[in-house]
Amino acid sequence: MDLEREFERVVAADHRIEPRDWMPDGYRRTLIRQIAQHAHSEIIGMQPEGVWISRAPSLRRKAILLAKVQDEAGHGLYLYAATETLGADREDLTTKLIDGKQKYSSIFNYPTLTFADVGVIGWLVDGAAICNQVPLCRTSYGPYARAMIRVCKEESFHQRQGYELLMTMMRGTEAQRAMVQDAVDRWWWPALMMFGPSDAESSNTEQSMVWRIKRHTNDELRQRFVDMSVPQAKMLGVTFPDPKIAWNAERGHHDFGEIDWDEFWQVVKGNGPCNAERIENRRTAHEDGAWVREAAAAYAAKKEQVA
Amino acid sequence: MTRSSWPLYEVFVRGKRGLNHVHVGSLHAPDDEMAVRNARDLYTRRNEGVSIWVVRADAITASSPDEKDPFFAPAGDKVYRHPTFYDIPQDVPHL
Numbered sequence: 221m222d223l224e225r226e227f228e229r230v231v232a233a234d235h236r237i238e239p240r241d242w243m244p245d246g247y248r249r250t251l252i253r254q255i256a257q258h259a260h261s262e263i264i265g266m267q268p269e270g271v272w273i274s275r276a277p278s279l280r281r282k283a284i285l286l287a288k289v290q291d292e293a294g295h296g297l298y299l300y301a302a303t304e305t306l307g308a309d310r311e312d313l314t315t316k317l318i319d320g321k322q323k324y325s326s327i328f329n330y331p332t333l334t335f336a337d338v339g340v341i342g343w344l345v346d347g348a349a350i351c352n353q354v355p356l357c358r359t360s361y362g363p364y365a366r367a368m369i370r371v372c373k374e375e376s377f378h379q380r381q382g383y384e385l386l387m388t389m390m391r392g393t394e395a396q397r398a399m400v401q402d403a404v405d406r407w408w409w410p411a412l413m414m415f416g417p418s419d420a421e422s423s424n425t426e427q428s429m430v431w432r433i434k435r436h437t438n439d440e441l442r443q444r445f446v447d448m449s450v451p452q453a454k455m456l457g458v459t460f461p462d463p464k465i466a467w468n469a470e471r472g473h474h475d476f477g478e479i480d481w482d483e484f485w486q487v488v489k490g491n492g493p494c495n496a497e498r499i500e501n502r503r504t505a506h507e508d509g510a511w512v513r514e515a516a517a518a519y520a521a522k523k524e525q526v527a
Numbered sequence: 528m529t530r531s532s533w534p535l536y537e538v539f540v541r542g543k544r545g546l547n548h549v550h551v552g553s554l555h556a557p558d559d560e561m562a563v564r565n566a567r568d569l570y571t572r573r574n575e576g577v578s579i580w581v582v583r584a585d586a587i588t589a590s591s592p593d594e595k596d597p598f599f600a601p602a603g604d605k606v607y608r609h610p611t612f613y614d615i616p617q618d619v620p621h622l
């Protein structure tokens with residue numbers, strides 16, 4: 221078919237597919253699923269850090285954290301807007317999220333126990349997100365790629381504020397240093413899990429690579445993240461809870477241990493420490509905000525009548 | 528619960544004086560005024576703009592990609608509209 225050949229030609233030439241172009245149904249479905257999941261992650265991701273805004277230790281840290289959480293709301297909205305160019309409906313996606321029919325990144329199902337967690341989320345969780353997201357700036361669907369360019373520009377501040385926060389704590393007391401190490405110990409493995417199942421287990425990777433939605437496999441990105449993080453940990457003066465981490469000169473990469481995949485699938489399936497709480501908070505916020513949305517719509521309708 | 532029916536707006540931002548407004552994305556808002564305010568919060572958190580336009584998405588008329596070839600064909604064969612079409616000797620100054 222002509223349309224399909226034209227689509228394949230554009231993708232293979234590394235040009236962008238735009239909203240009004242013909243595209244295969246599978247491409248559209250895959251994109252909506254992936255972008256919506258990404259948008260949901262940004263919105264749910266406001267919660268673990270949001271709870272620390274009122275408890276941040278200084279006005280400076282409070283202002284930074286507020287800006288970061290506001291950015292995450294913004295990233296969610298850029299991405300929902302990208303799904304709408306594919307014919308999805310934002311209200312419908314929100315409903316699917318709170319009904320548990322669409323997923324978000326498992327990382328946000330872990331609790332933030334101390335203020336050091338805020339720093340570690342910026343450094344490792346946002347660091348892993350950047351590894352995942354930078355290649356998406358060249359993804360084949362135009363509106364998604366453009367949204368990711370905006371997101372990546374802003375994520376850089378997120379990661380740096382986290383690392384700076386941790387450096388500050390490491391210059392503090394023994395108790396503060398212990399707090400940082402404890403947070404690193406808890407977040408390291410979940411951060412590695414952010415890259416998804418291993419390539420052998422990843423059902424969506426192959427087709428997504430052909431369509432140039434994904435540009436690298438899960439394991440490639442995970443390796444890149446480990447290689448980036450090891451020297452950063454050294455500079456900071458913390459260790460990762462994995463005795464197998466070692467430089468492998470032959471491969472030119474760091475070796476590292478096996479992820480606990482049972483834990484990974486448990487959290488994906490909804491049995492992580494905070495899954496229920498995250499969804500419940502999102503549902504409450506959505507329902508509590510309903511009257512605002514309705515009142516604004518009623519006011520707009522009334523003004524239009526008068527005019 | 529009733530579903531919200533806020534319309535979709537397309538957002539255009541002028542990055543700085545002297546530049547055109549450029550499309551940056553879209554958002555939902557109950558009316559034009561709220562669309563401008565939401566656009567400020569969403570698309571200009573870091574001084575990305577000095578001016579914002581919003582327009583309801585359903586008010587935009589666009590060419591269709593299906594008719595790409597015929598629609599843009601009139602410009603396709605008019606190479607004489609470009610300066611490189613003309614042969615001028617190297618030694619003619621300022622041309």
